[in-house]
């Protein structure tokens with residue numbers, strides 16, 4: 156898909172967390188896509204996606220934030236855009252599916268956005284980066300760009316909820332997705348079996364009930380450790396926060412808990428494509444990934 | 458955390474109360490409560506079940522029976538994180554998470570209790586560490 160000489164352009168929605176705590180996800184997305192000859196272009200005037208999809212059958216108010224973003228894409232004369240945050244993807248895509256089905260809700264939202272010259276008509280597609288890599292770039296083509304294969308690196312791929320549920324949003328099997336494992340193979344690494352890969356991490360309970368997250372993190376990371384994983388990869392900054400930063404709580408809960416680093420899948424790409432270290436931003440991690448990567452000969456000694 | 462009364466054994470609910478409450482939950486959630494035949498698959502796969510005072514299938518049963526007070530007082534409606542594991546596995550295609558969200562909305566809307574989460578209870582230090590994605594989703598789900 157991507158031309159050898161002229162880079163493809165792809166509209167990109169980063170989301171607020173990728174501009175704050177998860178800058179490592181943002182910079183590794185942009186840098187690794189450049190290696191694939193795709194120029195990601197951050198959309199203008201994006202706003203918060205709303206974070207969670209309101210489940211009430213007649214909800215309109217909570218669709219305004221996501222639909223405004225879809226309208227911004229349309230304003231830029233694009234018909235599709237990509238986001239690498241699983242939560243943004245889920246929220247934006249579900250809002251899109253909902254307003255495509257409920258004409259009256261869409262009409263109300265368009266009325267609300269009366270200051271905008273154009274109307275949203277359900278005519279923008281929401282893509283997740285993993286879906287784009289698999290279906291548009293192709294893992295064969297991606298493998299050809301690998302400069303530093305992740306040889307020997309054992310990776311547990313964690314999907315959480317948002318990439319696989321509900322089924323209208325999923326771009327892979329709900330119970331046993333494999334898109335990230337296939338990416339890891341293309342990068343030269345070794346995916347490990349991972350029973351907890353679609354078991355929820357507890358999400359926003361990290362705010363008011365961190366003890367629930369400690370328990371979930373213990374179970375999820377413990378299952379990765381049992382499979383002798385070197386690290387866990389994710390595509391959601393909330394999963395990343397819970398599974399990485401809450402490891403101290405998990406250790407308090409279970410003294411046998413074994414610390415493992417948590418990386419974004421885009422950081423693995425940046426590593427394998429030989430991107431500059433500034434594209435990795437390992438300084439933003441709680442559990443430092445350098446020692447395991449050094450042990451596999453993938454980075455200089457920490 | 459301990460279940461004091463087993464909700465599934467409460468068969469003699471006051472039926473006269475059932476009507477409007479059931480209708481309201483069904484309308485907000487867009488689901489038919491009586492479609493549930495209590496197989497328990499939702500609770501079996503629920504990652505939050507260990508932290509709930511009433512299990513997801515029991516929540517549906519209580520709702521079928523119109524036991525509004527019991528539901529509004531349960532902590533489980535706040536423990537559910539809308540991970541949708543139950544929805545994707547229910548053999549009857551019931552969207553349990555939608556039903557629980559309707560109950561949360563009713564609990565906040567009825568002013569039976571204040572917002573479930575009070576941001577003032579979270580220390581400034583913790584607030585500084587939490588990413589926006591955590592704070593926004595928690596506020597969206599647990600406050601009015």
Ligand code: SF4
Pocket residue numbers: 169170171172173202203204205206207240242243246589590593
């Ligand atoms: S999901 Fe989050 S990170 Fe993504 S934009 Fe929405 S609030 Fe921000």
Ligand code: SF4
Pocket residue numbers: 314315316317354355356357358359391393394538540
């Ligand atoms: S934050 Fe946790 S709850 Fe959310 S998708 Fe990630 S896994 Fe699920």
Ligand code: SF4
Pocket residue numbers: 492493494495496497498499500513514517546547548549550551553
């Ligand atoms: S899985 Fe469906 S039918 Fe079974 S108990 Fe739960 S809601 Fe009822």
Ligand code: SF4
Pocket residue numbers: 499502503504505506513536537538539540541542543544553554557
């Ligand atoms: S949506 Fe709620 S009830 Fe259903 S499995 Fe997830 S946490 Fe449990």
